[in-house]
Amino acid sequence: MTWEQRLSKSDYIEFGYVNAKDKSDEDFSSIEKQAQRQIEAATNYFYNDHDFSNDWSKRVDAYKTAICEQVDFILETGITASYDGGDNFKSVSIGRLSLSPSVNPVDTTVNGVCKEASRILGRYGLLYRGVNDYAAKNK
Numbered sequence: 387m388t389w390e391q392r393l394s395k396s397d398y399i400e401f402g403y404v405n406a407k408d409k410s411d412e413d414f415s416s417i418e419k420q421a422q423r424q425i426e427a428a429t430n431y432f433y434n435d436h437d438f439s440n441d442w443s444k445r446v447d448a449y450k451t452a453i454c455e456q457v458d459f460i461l462e463t464g465i466t467a468s469y470d471g472g473d474n475f476k477s478v479s480i481g482r483l484s485l486s487p488s489v490n491p492v493d494t495t496v497n498g499v500c501k502e503a504s505r506i507l508g509r510y511g512l513l514y515r516g517v518n519d520y521a522a523k524n525k
Contacts (some may be wrong), residue, residue: 392438401447403454405461414457420466421456425449428499429512434452448510452503453489459500467498 395414399407406414428431429449438446448460460466466523496504 389419390393390421390435390438391415391418393450397450398454398457401451401454403458405458412507415417418453420452421460424456424499425452425503428497428504429470429507430515432512442510445510445512448506451514452499452506455500455503455506459494459503465495465502479511 395406395409395411395418398414399419406417415482433441434447446453466516479485494501504513
């Protein structure tokens with residue numbers, strides 16, 4: 387399966403996102419690729435079975451916006467995979483010293499993507515898990 391980039395750096399900036407605008411094209415492409423992989427997994431690879439270029443423009447924009455949100459999440463947290471959450475501890479106590487993280491970044495994800503991206507994808511039906519026409523016709 388070949389990888390097709392769905393979000394360009396100019397799209398990212400055009401949608402109003404700025405956290406990655408100063409990244410080199412190579413760095414942006416690398417981060418975007420990881421973000422897109424996570425979004426594709428969350429959408430059950432919807433656009434592998436549907437024509438991205440001819441789909442409903444609002445759904446395509448929502449998909450791209452979700453990738454933007456995931457790019458920003460990766461930049462802010464450094465988390466690029468579900469197993470990349472670092473030490474998953476609730477608290478550590480050594481003598482009188484007690485440490486508790488205020489927020490664990492992994493707690494801010496839903497099915498491997500940030501909550502913002504998940505909300506956007508759900509709004510446009512991209513998280514639907516029912517049987518699609520392609521699966522029904524090609525048993």
